[in-house]
Amino acid sequence: MPENPQPKSAEKPGASSSPAASAKPNSSDSPEVVNRQRRRLIWTCLWGYLGVNFLMFLRYFFPRALFEPPTxxxxxxxxxxxxxxxxxxxxxxxxxxxxxxxxxxxxxxxxxxxxxxxxxxxxxxxxxxxxxxxxxxxxxxxxxxxxxxxxxxxxxxxxxxxxxxxxxxxxxxxxxxxxxxxxxxxxxxxxx
Ligand code: FES
The missing domain is CATH 2.102.10.10 (Rieske [2Fe-2S] iron-sulphur domain)
Structure with missing residues (x-):
């Protein structure tokens, strides 16, 4: 009798193992996982904001001055x-x-x-x-x-x-x- 082809992995149909897909809250993720992802997003935005401000602060030490030769x-x-x-x-x-x-x-x-x-x-x-x-x-x-x-x-x-x-x-x-x-x-x- 011919055998029915069986899926090799135990993944459910429609599930993806790619990182991008795992970064999105999935309806099947537990509330704890969703909260963790949200916290990670908030911290990323906060550090990005602080980083940009720090670079702007450093910029003050390098003014765009035109250094002319002595007169x-x-x-x-x-x-x-x-x-x-x-x-x-x-x-x-x-x-x-x-x-x-x-x-x-x-x-x-x-x-x-x-x-x-x-x-x-x-x-x-x-x-x-x-x-x-x-x-x-x-x-x-x-x-x-x-x-x-x-x-x-x-x-x-x-x-x-x-x-x-x-x-x-x-x-x-x-x-x-x-x-x-x-x-x-x-x-x-x-x-x-
Ligand atoms: S610049 Fe016009 S005459 Fe000298």
Missing amino acids: IYSAGYPADFSLGIDQRFLQSERCWVVREPGRLFVIFAQCTHLGCTPDWEAAQNIFHCPCHGSEYDSEGVNFAGPAPRPMDRCYVQVDPSGQIVVDTSRRYINDPAAGTNQFNDSGAFIPV
């Missing part, structure tokens, strides 16, 4: 500069050191139109902005193009050792439209 630098001794425009700090500090008979000052190399860096054209004795054609004389005073005013000058002083100290964050402006001229203020130049 103060030593430019050497006045005797290091001869008359005229000196470009040795143009790349590193965006400045020209200008020595004239009786004074030395520092021009911040930024066009007052839209902020490009002008070129020093030694043959013509002018600064020329490549962006829109503004032109400045050898003291950085505009005379052509859309630039509205002369280029700014940086704070400059001589320290106790006799060296020139420049601060590019402190600017002196000459704005004829506003009736402001700070180029002769203390700190805008040093007598030499």
